[in-house]
Amino acid sequence: MANFQEEIINWYLINKRDLPWRNTQDPYKIWLSEIILQQTRVQQGLPYYLKFLKAFPRIDDFAQASEQDVLALWQGLGYYSRARNMRKTAIQIMDLFNGEFPKTEKELLSLFGVGKYSAAAIGSFAFKLPLAVVDGNVYRVLSRVFNIDTPIDTPQGQRAFQELASTLLPRHTPDTYNQAIMEFGALQCTPKSPDCFNCVLSTICIGRMEKNIDVLPVKIKSIKTRNRFFAYQVFIDDDNKTIIQERGPKDIWQGLYEFPLLEFESEELIMNFMNTEASKIREVSNVIRHKLTHQLIFAYFIVYSKAELPNDLKPNQKAMPFSNIHSLPMSRLMEKFLESVNPILFA
Ligand code: SF4
DSSP: HHHHHHHHHHHHHHOOOOOOOGSSSOHHHHHHHHHHHTTHHHHHHHHHHHHHHHSEEEEEEEHHSSSHHHHHHHSSSTTHHHHHHHHHHHHHHHSSSSSSSOOOOHHHTSSSTOOHHHHHHHHHHHHHOOOOOOOOOOOHHHHHHTOOSSSSSHHHHHHHHHHHHHOOOOOHHHHHHHHHHHHHHHSSOOOSSOGGOOOOOTTOOOHHHHOOOOOOOOOOOOOOOEEEEEEEEEOOOTTOOOEEOOOSSSTTTOOOEEEEEESSSHHHHHHHHHHHHHEEEEEEEOOOEEEEEEEEEEEEEEEEEEEEOOOOTTTTTEEGGGGGGSSBBBOOOHHHHHHHHHGGGGG
């Protein structure tokens, strides 16, 4: 155990990436980075971290921002509930904790969007609380080094790994050790091609000795992907106004804006619909495939010939100049279409 801790920390001190949130003990900055980096690679998350810090240098700046401002900054990062929860957390900290981040695990867990992992990360990095982080990297490193095949997506597995991680945590340097094991998983003991030949743990790594690396960590559930078929209606009138709508709750992209959307059961039904609308259609985009964690979206953007905009708008819809829609928070799928579109079409 002592070998494991020492090797991991020594490796980290030599190999760690210089990332801005590692040079601070400010819980606000650490929280910001942790929430942004959930489900997001460092390279992708870094510009967002800097952008958020510039827009909201302190927690009270964040708490005063509108949801639309926060979503606009978050645009392109996915999992928009994280952005909404961050704003709620900032307000919660101002209202319930006098603008100071709480310093106990229990209180950290009471914050919106902060689960066991984030509470351990914020608590250990900012306040040196003895809380062990267990994320995907930690599961991988521990399952391989200790050759554990208990599935990590079961309560039993999660409990076992959490206990092992807590046992291994050095009480005097929980911050450095937690950073070290996650960085080790991200750079050295990677999912597909771990660098076992140049690994400081190769002599104690049981998974390697038993030739089990390829199958560790074990997961029992495979994620099912649901296919969805979207047809966006891009209306445009002689003044280059279009219709845009806000997405509602209980589905992806709540609070983001998009063109009026029709959802179908299959691509074939979209084709049938386009045939019935053929006389009014000016252009149709190629199909855009957009992958989310549990969904694969096949989207067509149907651009109608210039005409009066439909006047029976729904409460969540509004007409606005086409050139202004970029100011609204939108999904990456909408951005993909707008990036591909010929601006002359809307001139
Ligand atoms: S020897 Fe290979 S599998 Fe074991 S910890 Fe090192 S990189 Fe990971």
